[in-house]
Amino acid sequence: MQTRTKQLWLGALETLPLVVAAFPFGIVFGAMAHANGLSFAVSVGMSSLVFAGASQFIAVTLIASAAILPVIVLTVFVVNLRQMLYSANLMHHVEHWPQPLRALLAFFLTDETFAAVTDRNNRHPGEPGLRWFYAGSAGFMYSFWQIATVLGYTLGERIPGLANWGLDVAMIVAFIGIVVPALKRRADWGCAAVAFFSALITYSWPHQSGLLFSSLLAIAVGLLLSRPGQNPEALLNE
């Protein structure tokens, strides 16, 4: 019981900087949904039933440009392939969870919770109670996303420029604090370098496809650099 509560709190605490960074985006989403004529129920319904920032922004933008339904759904699907990489990365950690728990927690898999869980797994490999840590992170993120949506919808235009306050810097520095300690082998550095430059070159690609492309390219480079037999240095480090 004590572990449970502690892990719930830890999960929430580690996600705090990311929640702070995501909050303005939730507000902007609510305000954008309002401005584009979505009803309050539909806006909150999207945040609570879909719960995926990038997908929601793209959907609202596409609705505003009168895109047809299959186009919106297909675009949202492609954007979500990033979450599939996250889920696949965590497979070993969830294989002893009961199936209903996996389904429940999978619903809450965001950039933020994945980052917090990754950091925990790197720093305390094999520590028990991951499901509670995950639930703490996910519940915290989810609650604030709903609050932000409601706030944005009801008074979005009355907090002008909130998105320009620069609170997303909290996400950037938190991600840096998670990625850098994970850079151990030469292949990790190569992977990060490729992801970095490729993401900059492809930033203007539509619907975050540059992000997905860069991630896959970087993973491929990491694989090449770490292939046993071709890279004796990596072999030594493994």
Add this chain to the structure above:
Amino acid sequence: MNDWLLIALMAVVTFVPRYLPFALAGRVKLPATLERGLDFVPVAVLTAIIAQTTLIRGGEFDLTMGNLHAIAAAAAFVAALVTRHLFLTIAVGLLVFGGLKLLTL
């Protein structure tokens, strides 16, 4: 367009990619190469997000000294290399950002 149908379909195409690997965990054995590739997911995806959110500001490349996000990120990068500590890295990044913000007000 039916908004609720759209939300239902969005919910499905968002949930399935999140859940599918979880559902298969422990039931399928992934090829060794794929397993190794998945180890690179956090570094690859999070670094790509860092690059875009730091250096693309307002839809454009910003490599000027006025890009406080980039300066804070650079400070956080050094802090992370030296301390390898998450909260210290965040603290350094936020302090640098807040300090510069105050100076440039």
